[in-house]
Amino acid sequence: MSNMGYAGHMELHEPELRDVPITAVLAALADDVRLQIVRALAQGGEYACGTFEFGVSKATRSHHLKVLREAGLTRTRVAGTSRYVRLRREELERLYPGLLDAVLAAPAHA
Amino acid sequence: MSNMGYAGHMELHEPELRDVPITAVLAALADDVRLQIVRALAQGGEYACGTFEFGVSKATRSHHLKVLREAGLTRTRVAGTSRYVRLRREELERLYPGLLDAVLAAPAHA
DNA sequence: TCCAATGTTCGAGTACCATCGAACCAACGA
DNA sequence: TCGTTGGTTCGATGGTACTCGAACATTGGA
Numbered sequence: 161m162s163n164m165g166y167a168g169h170m171e172l173h174e175p176e177l178r179d180v181p182i183t184a185v186l187a188a189l190a191d192d193v194r195l196q197i198v199r200a201l202a203q204g205g206e207y208a209c210g211t212f213e214f215g216v217s218k219a220t221r222s223h224h225l226k227v228l229r230e231a232g233l234t235r236t237r238v239a240g241t242s243r244y245v246r247l248r249r250e251e252l253e254r255l256y257p258g259l260l261d262a263v264l265a266a267p268a269h270a
Numbered sequence: 271m272s273n274m275g276y277a278g279h280m281e282l283h284e285p286e287l288r289d290v291p292i293t294a295v296l297a298a299l300a301d302d303v304r305l306q307i308v309r310a311l312a313q314g315g316e317y318a319c320g321t322f323e324f325g326v327s328k329a330t331r332s333h334h335l336k337v338l339r340e341a342g343l344t345r346t347r348v349a350g351t352s353r354y355v356r357l358r359r360e361e362l363e364r365l366y367p368g369l370l371d372a373v374l375a376a377p378a379h380a
Numbered sequence: 381t382c383c384a385a386t387g388t389t390c391g392a393g394t395a396c397c398a399t400c401g402a403a404c405c406a407a408c409g410a
Numbered sequence: 411t412c413g414t415t416g417g418t419t420c421g422a423t424g425g426t427a428c429t430c431g432a433a434c435a436t437t438g439g440a
Contacts (some may be wrong), residue, residue, distance in 0.1 A: 182376035186300035190293050191398085210416065220399055222418055227397095241407045241416045256376065258368020266292035266366065301428085319387065330429055332388055337427095351386045351437045 177232035177251045185256070188231035189263055194224045198247065201234065202264055206244040287342035287361045295366070298341035299373055304334045308357065311344065312374055316354040 188194060196214045201207065212221055225245060228234045233252065237244045252260050298304060306324045311317060322331055335355060338344045343362065347354045362370050
């Protein structure tokens with residue numbers, strides 16, 4: 161596998177939530193930008209990556225979405241030039257019941 | 271305040287949980303050593319700092335206990351040469367219901 | 381008074397993380 | 411075919427976090 165480089169139409173890395181250490185899940189949530197993304201996703205439905213304008217560059221946004229995805233928190237659907245992200249609510253609730261609600265219940269900026 | 275240095279009998283910094291950003295709480299929990307400490311504390315009761323032997327030096331242990339304390343997760347009682355630490359369960363449960371249980375429900379090492 | 385026990389702080393090393401601009405890729409339309 | 415759009419990756423930078431040994435402070439006992 162010398163130089164696979166760009167991941168264009170490659171399979172996205174979306175691990176099973178139970179294979180992700182809880183510390184990685186918590187670390188993924190322990191960032192302001194990512195938490196804003198999760199809050200937005202928690203409204204339900206799918207969002208194109210570009211939806212999330214939280215004062216960071218698109219490179220940084222892409223990075224955060226990758227962290228969330230690889231922590232097993234989101235799923236991404238590729239469609240055309242866009243990617244649609246959604247929260248893996250049920251799996252999250254099944255494995256860590258109450259976690260997401262507790263995090264979302266927190267005041268946004270305190 | 272030229273040289274206060276050691277904090278010996280100073281007041282310990284134990285913020286109100288509601289004054290701590292949720293990201294700081296999550297970050298405090300997003301570490302293996304600290305999670306082991308929290309698991310031990312979750313048994314209930316008080317533990318002297320020295321109780322926690324999780325393969326780190328006492329300097330590192332002291333650091334982690336400080337992080338937990340300043341995240342509003344633990345309370346520390348000074349008695350003689352020892353310090354007794356306990357989990358602030360009720361406050362945690364009141365502010366972030368389900369969070370602790372969800373974290374503790376996770377498998378210890380996965 | 382001296383010493384051992386319990387923790388904390390300091391300084392330094394290392395590693396990791398968030399951030400950005402630039403370069404890039406793939407898909408779509410004109 | 412060419413440019414635009416949506417998004418990722420690369421490389422670098424600055425900051426932060428974990429870790430340790432050494433030095434220190436405090437208490438309590440011999």
